Amino acid sequence: MPVFLRKLMIPSAVTEISDLQHILDSLDAVVYVSDVETHELLFMNKYALKNIGGVNQFDDVKGKRCFEVLQKGQKKPCDFCTNPLLPKSGDTYLWEFKNTRNNCWYQCRDRLIRWHDGRQVRLEVAADITERKTVEEELREAQRELKVLAEVDSLTQLYNRRAFFMYADKLRKSLPNSSSLGLMILDLDYFKDINDSYGHEAGDTLLAAIGQKLLSFSGDGTVVGRMGGEEFAIAFHETQKREKEDFANLVYKAVSNVKALYFKDTLQCTTSIGVSSQPVSTPLRNIMRQADDALYRAKSAGRSQIKMS
């Protein structure tokens, strides 16, 4: 029986002391006490000894410091040690933590208490919340996957139409008032012929390859999406470095040069592009409409070309 329990209790009440020890050892939670200054472990209940310390009795860890017993390969006080954060008032400090020895998550309730010899010690009571954490993580992962499914076109990995509008408008609103938002709409030329000649699956292969190429243009100040079928769009912050005509030429060349291998056939197609660039105060729908008009002119003029609004 730990000395502190003996000293905490009235000497005659030995049965009560062993009851208290029994209660602490029967708890389905970690209970330990360590010296705030020296980190020396002063008490660990059975649950803590067995589940974290990997030993059966306190004597096996007696004289060791908390980080040596409670953490894996720890030679000095932990970086995340909460001793400095424990309220001087004696109130509980609540935190959650993944133990490095058994990889279990714990919700820890820590507080400063006065030990029987007068030193200040830390009392921790921690419940295993691994199951809850696992469910939470699975839920977060499912939410991430749902978000991707809701926003990303599975064939090309580009934003779908709805997500494109959302992120393009977000980009527009994030830009300085004095700047312009460029928008280009690309529509592949005679794509029906690809499907008709090689089959729908072949068409998918080319669309995926073009999507992959267009994805390489997404990033800082650029949003790329598949608007549907064989139509794509790029919204971009027009800057001196990314001037609309130069950028459209770059994209045109990149898309026209995509070669997709489908069994023994190499598939390729050109694209028509309509471009508009307007002050960021212009609603996205208006910029889109202008780029669409320019695309219509590019198609009417014979395809495989760029028209500016």
Ligand SMILES: Nc1nc2c(ncn2[C@@H]2O[C@H](COP(=O)(O)OP(=O)(O)OP(=O)(O)O)[C@@H](O)[C@H]2O)c(=O)[nH]1
């Ligand atoms: N393989 C495949 N084809 C698609 C997909 N979405 C749309 N298409 C095809 O794209 C073709 C578009 O045909 P049209 O609208 O006539 O356009 P086009 O043949 O590209 O001709 P222009 O745009 O006028 O140059 C159709 O054959 C659609 O079936 C898709 O996800 N996969």
